[in-house]
Amino acid sequence: MPKEWTDKQERQYEHIKDSAEDRGASTGRAEEIAARTVNKNRAQAGQTKTASRSSLQDKSPQQRGGQRSGRRGPKGPTRDQLYNEAKKRNIKGRSSMTKNQLAHALGRD
Template identity: 45%
Template sequence: MAEWTDKDERQYEHIKDSQLERGKPEDDAKEVAARTVNKQRREDGRTPNQTTQGTGNPNTPLEDRTVDELRNRAAELNIKGRSKMRKSELIEAIRNAS
């Protein structure tokens, strides 16, 4: 798919500057800005993947995360058989492995 547009670059710089003004370290500000722009690009259908490959917000209860996020977390924990598990099974396996 296409690279970032000029508009994406401007949005990135604006978000990064805003984060820096709030006292975030530069690396954190860059990450927040890039994640925000990439999320917008995904939602607009401008990326090959329509869903994130992340594991969800670590402060969010496992029950509130998507099955994809749970599977990604299970992959990080090397849980076998995760692709065939239902959401409740993934949650139980993650809790037992953590």
């Protein structure tokens, strides 16, 4: 655990990780899900130095309850999530693209 995490956040991480493993996720995937959840909560609480716009403006993971959890289709990733992925892949023209255009550029249609 990062040393910036509180005891409560460490307990939350372990609980989420165990739950994900119980649902059949691999250990690595369960750790990723748990860390992302705790880190997003920390960002929304203002406990991080930097945070993405989608982390600050979106619902908390607890409120979202699995909606948009990387699924394709109508409840797929948000435009901001697609934009961040396009930024990582250095796709040109991404700032003026719509959600559908970003998904197409990323090969998610």
